[in-house]
Amino acid sequence: MEDLYREIIIDRYKNPQHRGHLDPHDIQFEDDNPLCGDHIEVTLRTDGDGRITEAAFDGKGCAISQASADLLMESVVGKSLEQVKSLGRQDLLDLLGIELGPVRLKCALLSLKVLKAGVYGLGESSDALVE
Amino acid sequence: MEDLYREIIIDRYKNPQHRGHLDPHDIQFEDDNPLCGDHIEVTLRTDGDGRITEAAFDGKGCAISQASADLLMESVVGKSLEQVKSLGRQDLLDLLGIELGPVRLKCALLSLKVLKAGVYGLGESSDALVE
Amino acid sequence: MALDVARLRSAFPILVREVRPGVPLVYLDSTATTQKPLSVLAAMDEFYRHSNANIHRGVHTLAEEATTLYEDARRKVAEFIHAPAARQVIFTRNASEAINLVAYSWGRANLASGDLVVLTEMEHHSNLVPWQMLSAERGVELDFIPVTADGLLDLDVYQALLTRTPRLVAFTHMSNVLGTINPLADMVRQAHAVGAVVLVDAAQSVPHLPVDVQALDADFLVFSAHKMLGPTGIGALYAKAGLLEAMPPFLGGGDMIKTVHLRTFVPNDPPHKFEAGTPAIAEAVGFAAAIDYLKAVGMESVAAHEREIVAYALERLEEVPGVRVFGPTAEHKGGVVAFTLEGIHPHDVAQILDRDGIAVRAGHHCAQPLHEKFGILATTRASFYLYNTKEEVDRLVEGIYQVKKLFG
Amino acid sequence: MALDVARLRSAFPILVREVRPGVPLVYLDSTATTQKPLSVLAAMDEFYRHSNANIHRGVHTLAEEATTLYEDARRKVAEFIHAPAARQVIFTRNASEAINLVAYSWGRANLASGDLVVLTEMEHHSNLVPWQMLSAERGVELDFIPVTADGLLDLDVYQALLTRTPRLVAFTHMSNVLGTINPLADMVRQAHAVGAVVLVDAAQSVPHLPVDVQALDADFLVFSAHKMLGPTGIGALYAKAGLLEAMPPFLGGGDMIKTVHLRTFVPNDPPHKFEAGTPAIAEAVGFAAAIDYLKAVGMESVAAHEREIVAYALERLEEVPGVRVFGPTAEHKGGVVAFTLEGIHPHDVAQILDRDGIAVRAGHHCAQPLHEKFGILATTRASFYLYNTKEEVDRLVEGIYQVKKLFG
C-alpha cells in the first residue's frame, strides 16, 4: 500500500509517453469502467508478422488506470499479438510494481481488458479476459 | 413452566365438563388455529337480560386449547354478554393458572377468540379480540 | 471416520445450556435451524471488530477487506457444492428467497399460460407457494409427484408427468418431515431428457450430505446458511451460468447495476445482477466459517453419523406403543424422525418434552399438504445433526414414556 | 446535550484499529455503513450462545425465547419511528428490498399503464431501479423533481408535477450525496392532497434524525439496520395498516401463510404475510440493541452532534483551494460532504487518503443520475456519525493537502 502511488505512477499519469490516437491503425478498441467512468481507447499498428510496432492509448480516469495504460502500451511494442493474448493480470501488476485491492484492480486492468478485446477482435470486452 | 400441565388441564382435557353442542342455541361461532389445526365451536344460550345460562364447546386440538375452552365455558355461565366482551387474555390465563409462551398462547386463546367473535356477532374472528 | 461428538460439542456453547436449572438442553430441532460453533460466531464478531465496511465500491482498506471477505465467502460456498465458478452463487436471505428469485425472474420470463411445472407432495411451503403465486398470475399449471404410503416419491407417476413435457421440475433433495432422500441424479436426468429445467430444494441436503451440483446436473439449487451451522439472514442460489446470464434482474437497486440514468439502467453481470443493495456481509463471513467447519469435519462423516443416529432412533421409537413414525426406512432417510403418539396432540408431546429440556418441533413443519396426504394435521419431529448423540435419543424416548404416563 | 464522544468511541472496537502499523483509522464512511457498538455485537453473540432457534412455530423453550426476542425487536423498531403498531413493521434484508417489496406488491396491484410515479433526481439507485423495472413492465410513467444548483429539490416543479395527479410519490428524506434534508412533512401533505401515496426512503434519516412516521404521515417508509449501528442483513419497511392489509404477498414460503394446500394458499396477516422463510433472527436482535443504544444517546443529540461536525467540515474544506463541495448549506444538510478536488480523480483522492488511514468513499455513491446532473462522474464523500470528531475533520483536511502535494 505504501507503494501505491509510486513515483512512476504519478509521473506516468502526469507525463504519459504513449497517449494518443494512431491514425491509421490496424487494431482499435475502447471501453469504460462503469463503476467510475474511466475510459480507455487503444490503437495499435502491426507489421506483416503480427508484431506490434506502435501502441497508443487515449482516455480519462484515475491515475492508476491512466498510468497502467501508458506502461502497458510501452510494454507491448515489439510483442506479437499471440504474446499479448497470453498477458494476464499479474503481468500488469508487475509493470505497476504495486499491490491493489479489488476495486482499484479494475481500474488497473481496464487497459489490459481493452487491449485484449481488440487483439481478439471481440465485439465487447469482458472481465474474463483478465482473470 | 413446571405448572404447564397442571393436573387441572390434563383432567379437563380428559374429562371435559362443558363439551357438546347446544341445540337450540342463541349464539354460535367456530374457528380454527391454522398453525396446528385446533378447532373450537362455541354455542351459548342466553336469557332475556342477555345473561348466559348455558355454554358448551366442541372441537379438537391439544390439551391446552381444549382445557381452556372447558374452563372458559364454565366461567361464563351466569355472566352477561357485556361482561364477556370485556374478557381479556389475562382472564383466561388466570383460569388456567399457568404461563405460556407465544405459540401455546394461541392455543389457549382460541376459545376466547371464538367466544368473543360469537358474542360480538362478527363474521370472522381476529387476534385483535384477545390482545 | 466416526465423529468425536463429545469433543465437537464443546465448540457449541448453547449445547451446555440448561433449559432451566438442572435441566440440560437436548436439541433435536436442527431441521428447523442448527446451532452455531464458536468459530462461526468468532468470524462474524471479528469481522465487525476489524473489517466492517460496505463492499464493492469502496477503495479504503476496510472496504477492500470486507469486499475480499465477502467474495471469498462466495468462493467457499461455490466450492462446497462443487459449482464451476463462484459467480454462479447468488447470496439471498434464505432458501425461500432463492426459490422466489427463480420464480419471479426465470419463471416470469420463461413460463406462460398452460406451461406445466411439476412439484412433489412432499415439498416445503417455500417450494409450493412461489409456484402457486406464479400459477395464479400466469396460468402456469401445477402437478405433483405423489408420495407413497412409505414416504417415497411415486416415480411411476413422475414418468407419466414427464410425458406431458413440463417446463420446470422442482423438488426437494431431502424431505424436512419424512427425511426421504430422493433419487435426485436419476430424476434430474429424466427431466432433462424431456427438456425441463430442474430446481433442487437442497435446504436439507447441503447441510447433511455431500452435494455436487455438477454431478447432479442441477439447473438451480437453493439452501440456507442457518441450517448448516451458519448465521440467519443468508442463503444461496446456485444456477447454471447460461441461465443467470439470460435471466432478467429480480430486485433493483444499488450494486445490481452497471449504469443508471433517470429512466433506464443496465444490469450488472451475475452474480451482482441479483444482489440489490447492501448484502448480508457479516453473514457471508459467518457462512464461510460454517463451511470451513463442515469441511474440516467432512461431509461423509456428518452423513454417516446421522445415519447411525437415525437408525438408532427408529429402532428405539418402534418399541414405544402408540408411536407411529412417518417416512421411509433408514436406508432412504436423513436425520429426521416425524411421528405421532396415539391420542396425544403433537403440541402437547412437544411441550411436555420441553419440560425435560428436549427441544423437538410440533406442527405441520411447513409441509401442510404432506400432512393432509397422511390424514393428519401435525406431527412431532425430532431431527439430528453432527452434534447429537445416542444418549439424546434415549432421553427423547424416556421423555415420550413420560408424556404417555401423564396422559395415560 | 453534547455527546461525550471520547467515551462513546470506546464502545466501538473497530475505531481503535490501526489501518496499518502506526496509522489509526479515521472512519468517515458511515453513510455507506456504520460501525457497531459492543452492545450490538454482544446481543447477537448472546442470542446464538443462549437462545438460537427458529421462530413462530416452535413450542420448546429456545423457540419461545427466540420468537419473543424477534417480536420484541419488531416492537422496538416500531416504537423508534413512532409507528402505531408493531405489526406495521416488516423486516426485510435492507432498505433496497423494502422498496422492491412495495414496487412488486403494492405497485403491481395498484399501478397501471400511464399512471404517474414522481421521484427526484437525488434518489439512490435503490429508489430508482425498482420503479424503472415497473415502468418497463407496466408502462407506468416516471417523472422527476429536479435538483437545484445548490442541492435542493425544486419545489415549484414538484407543485407542477402534482397537478398531474401522480399515484405515487417516492423520495428520499436525506440525500446520501448532498446531505440535503428534504422538507418532508410539507411534501407529504401536498402529495396526499392530490391523492398520491407516499414512499419515504429514510435510509439516511432514521439513523441520523428523530423520525416520526405519524407526524410525517408517510404511507411507506424504509431503512436499513446496518446504517444505524445495527448488523447487515436486516432492514425495515413501515407501512400504514390499511395498505399492508390490502397488499398481495410478495415472497411466498414458510411463515407467510395461514394454510397451504397443493394448489392454493391463504396468506397470513401482516407483518407475517410479507416475511417468507426463516427471517434474519439474530440480526433482528442486533437491530433492537442498536436502537437501544441510539435511544440511550438520544436522536436529538446525535443530530446536533452531526450538525456541528458538518458545519465545521464545510468551513475547513472551503479554505482548501480546488475543493468544490456539492449540496446545500449546513442548515439544510445532514452529516455528508461530497466534494471534488480540481484535476484529481476522486478514486485517487480516496486511495491516497487511505494511506493516512482516512476512510472516505469515491464514486457515484449509487446516485449516478445526480452526478450526471452536476456534470461529473464521481465525487469523494466524507460522512459523519455520532462517533466522529472535529479532530478527524482536521485529519481529512490535512490529508487533502497531502493529495494536492503529491499531484501538485
Ligand SMILES: Cc1ncc(COP(=O)(O)O)c(C=O)c1O
Ligand atoms: C438514501 C439511500 N437509500 C437507499 C439506500 C440503500 O440501502 P441498502 O443498501 O441498505 O439497501 C442507501 C444506502 O446507500 C441510501 O443512502
Ligand SMILES: Cc1ncc(COP(=O)(O)O)c(C=O)c1O
Ligand atoms: C426442505 C426445505 N425447503 C425450504 C426450507 C426453507 O428454508 P428457509 O426458511 O431457510 O428459507 C426449509 C426449511 O425449513 C426446508 O426444510
